[in-house]
Amino acid sequence: MHSLKKNRPLRRIVLASAATVSGMVLLLSLKPHSAPTVAVAVPAPSGSSSAGPATGTKTVTGDTVQTRWGPVQVRITLKSGKLTEVTAVTYPQDNPRDQEINSFALPRLRSEALQAQSADIDTVSGATYTSDGYRQSLQSALDSASS
Amino acid sequence: MTTVYERRTEPAVAPAVRRSPAGPVLVLLWGGAAAVVALWWADTGSVVGTAGWLTGAGRIAGLLCGYSCAVLVGLMARVPLLERRIGSDRVARWHAMAGRYTVCLLVVHIGLILAGYAAQDRASLWHETVTVVLDYPEMLKATAGTVILLAVGITSARAARRRTSYEFWYYVHLLTYAAVFLAFGHQLALGNDFNGNSAATAAWYVLYLGVAALVAWFRILAPVRLNLRHRLRVESVHREAPGVYSVVVRGRHLGELGARAGQFFRWRFFGEGMGWTSTPYSLSAPPRRDLMRITVKALGGHSAAVSLLRPGTRVWAEGPYGSLTEDRRTAPKSLLIAGGVGITPLRALFETLPGDVTLLYRARTAEDLALGGELEAIARWRGARVLYALNGPDGRRPSLSARSLRATFPDLAGHDVYICGPHAFARELYEALRTAGVPDRRIHHESFEL
Numbered sequence: 001m002h003s004l005k006k007n008r009p010l011r012r013i014v015l016a017s018a019a020t021v022s023g024m025v026l027l028l029s030l031k032p033h034s035a036p037t038v039a040v041a042v043p044a045p046s047g048s049s050s051a052g053p054a055t056g057t058k059t060v061t062g063d064t065v066q067t068r069w070g071p072v073q074v075r076i077t078l079k080s081g082k083l084t085e086v087t088a089v090t091y092p093q094d095n096p097r098d099q100e101i102n103s104f105a106l107p108r109l110r111s112e113a114l115q116a117q118s119a120d121i122d123t124v125s126g127a128t129y130t131s132d133g134y135r136q137s138l139q140s141a142l143d144s145a146s147s
Numbered sequence: 148m149t150t151v152y153e154r155r156t157e158p159a160v161a162p163a164v165r166r167s168p169a170g171p172v173l174v175l176l177w178g179g180a181a182a183v184v185a186l187w188w189a190d191t192g193s194v195v196g197t198a199g200w201l202t203g204a205g206r207i208a209g210l211l212c213g214y215s216c217a218v219l220v221g222l223m224a225r226v227p228l229l230e231r232r233i234g235s236d237r238v239a240r241w242h243a244m245a246g247r248y249t250v251c252l253l254v255v256h257i258g259l260i261l262a263g264y265a266a267q268d269r270a271s272l273w274h275e276t277v278t279v280v281l282d283y284p285e286m287l288k289a290t291a292g293t294v295i296l297l298a299v300g301i302t303s304a305r306a307a308r309r310r311t312s313y314e315f316w317y318y319v320h321l322l323t324y325a326a327v328f329l330a331f332g333h334q335l336a337l338g339n340d341f342n343g344n345s346a347a348t349a350a351w352y353v354l355y356l357g358v359a360a361l362v363a364w365f366r367i368l369a370p371v372r373l374n375l376r377h378r379l380r381v382e383s384v385h386r387e388a389p390g391v392y393s394v395v396v397r398g399r400h401l402g403e404l405g406a407r408a409g410q411f412f413r414w415r416f417f418g419e420g421m422g423w424t425s426t427p428y429s430l431s432a433p434p435r436r437d438l439m440r441i442t443v444k445a446l447g448g449h450s451a452a453v454s455l456l457r458p459g460t461r462v463w464a465e466g467p468y469g470s471l472t473e474d475r476r477t478a479p480k481s482l483l484i485a486g487g488v489g490i491t492p493l494r495a496l497f498e499t500l501p502g503d504v505t506l507l508y509r510a511r512t513a514e515d516l517a518l519g520g521e522l523e524a525i526a527r528w529r530g531a532r533v534l535y536a537l538n539g540p541d542g543r544r545p546s547l548s549a550r551s552l553r554a555t556f557p558d559l560a561g562h563d564v565y566i567c568g569p570h571a572f573a574r575e576l577y578e579a580l581r582t583a584g585v586p587d588r589r590i591h592h593e594s595f596e597l
Contacts, residue, residue: 002587003236003594004566004577016248024204027184031194031203097337100268100278126198126267 056080062141064090065133069098072133076141086113086138091130101127109134118142165474169233176218179354183214186347190340198266205259206339212252213334213351216296216327217358219246224361225465231410234470235427236593243303250300253293285332292329295322317424324362331355370465377401379462381416382438384454387517391488392454393431393442396462401434404467408433408495409565412466414441418456422449425465427595429492431518433499442517444488471565471593473500478563478589482507482556484576486568487515492593493567494518498525505556509536509547509568547575549582560584566592 001007057079064073070092077085088106092098105127112121119139123131187207194203222229222242229238265275280286301307302319334351335341341348382397406412413425426449431442445451471492480503483493487510497506506526510516516535526533534555536545545551553559564580566573573592580590 002577002590002592003240004574004590004592006574012244020252024207027188027207028194028200028203031191033194033199104268125196128195 058145060141060145061089062137062139062144065136065140067092067129067133069129072130072137074134074137074141076138076145078145083114083117083142086110088134091133102130105130106134113138167233167470168228169237172229172233179218180211180214183210186210186340186344190344190347196266198263201259201263201266203263205256205261205263208252208256208259209334209338210340212249212256213330214354215245215249215252216330217354219249220323220327221358221361224358225365225468226361227365230468231470234593235411235468236595237470239595246300246303250296253296257293283333283337285336288329289333292326295326295329299323299326314422314424327355370463373404373465374463377404377464379439379464381418381456381458381460381462383458384456386454387442388515390445391442391515391517392445393440393518394453394456396439396441396464397437398439398462399437401439402436404434406430406434406439406467407472408499409471409473409492410467410469411492412439412441412464413468415463416453416456417461417463418452421452425463426450427468429469429495430467431491431494432521433495442488442491442494469593471567471591472496475565475591476500476502476563478561479503480558480562481505481565482559482562483565484568485509486566486572486576487511488517489566489568489572490518490522491567493565494522496565497522497531498529503531504529505532505534505562507534507536509545509572511538513537547579549579552579553583560586560589563589563591566590570594 057077059075059077061075062073064071071090072088072092073090075087075089076083087110088102091102091106093102105124108124109121109131113119119135119142121131121135121138184207187203187210191203191206194200219242222238222245229235261272261276261279264270264279265272268275270278280290299320299322302311302316308316335348341351377398377400379396379398382395385393385395387393408430411427411429413427415421415423415425428441428443430439432440443450443453445454469492473496481500483497483500483504483506485493485506485508490508493506497504506522508516508519508522513519513535516537522533525531536547538544556562559580560583562585564585566576568576573594577590577592581587
């Protein structure tokens, strides 16, 4: 447009806003809207178990599961076959975002696991990847405890 | 200053048109924006829930804002390719438009990210804001940068500029460098798309360090080099017309500057009460081996002070800038139309523009015709025409309509028309020329209206 042509600022503003909004909406809508299953779960040979004395207490550490944000690993304590404690020993904490997320997600996952007495727990909304990793590591711990 | 002209006898040939690199530069800049969006695309697996949408949109806005800030600084780095080949005024307009958009992107980015985080953490917006600003790394600096950038945006609005002085706007705008520096940290520390992506982080550093290098060289080091080399001093000041003064500047090795007729420099005069901000003034004659001349109309404090400059005053110049030169020619015939003090660059072009040249000088009265004697002399030796459009004795303005222009110049559409003068004057003339059938690409103008 020639520098001397009368410019129409209102038209420019409307066009720019419309283009920006529709561009963003388009980009966002083209992405999948459900959390994908964790792509790579590398079962590291770290499943360990230690059997306690005659009371039947077992402590088992599950596999380290690689999630998008980092590794997740849980350790469980079983008393006479009952799940009494679940602790996340490894979880993503690189940046404050991770720390924030995990500060609310991990306690929720723990209480759900204890309630369900299995790895059949719901994903904590907003901590999709952590929940997935948690679930998988918990399952591997339970599997190796019962084997 | 008596000018000595070399007689030139070249025939009027159609010029070889030099393409402006505006197209490729724009492609490059938009390509960069696309690359930034592609980075977001590659890094985002899924967009889940309201929080996902808000945060995703906030990230896109943030990435584009960060990229755009680098581009904005780069556009104003006084890169010769931009200033001389595309045109200082055009680049400044790009900067102004992109600047407004960037400030909007900034506000959108902040709002969306905070809303997205708040939704995810089930906190109130206020609580989330406090957490983000105080607890997240680099966020205090980013907040300071935001405040500065918003201030820059507000003070650059037309309504604000009408009410404040140029100096105020200039010094606030200078803080943009600080804002960009402060905000850079949080982009890399918290940017979802830079975390763990060393290629993207490296590219971001290259972008910002590259722009910083451009600024350091073209805005700081090159001008220092120029002024140390050429040692400019005021030689003399002459009165051309009521309120119009010419300043002749003496320097060394001025041929090395490569300044051409139609270009301007940004000048600082180390005289009393002259201040430190630079002002653009066009050369009113082609530069000689050791002399340059500008012609200034005393309109306000600064330009009035120019008329009082004493010989020997040190001069600091940056340039040459501007693309209103003979490079813009597309036809063998040219028409130069000057309004008032707009005669300045056109007087220089009148002397050197190849081909068949006519000058139309619009002023209120014959007294206001600055440099009139020189124009007549140039017209005589090169066989060019000078026409005057003055107010009638009853004060009536001359008609510069499509009809009168076509009547005076039968082959108007076959001319390159160079216009220089007050903005309203140039606008009216543009409409008249377009109506008279002159194509856009043949109307040349340099306007600093943003």
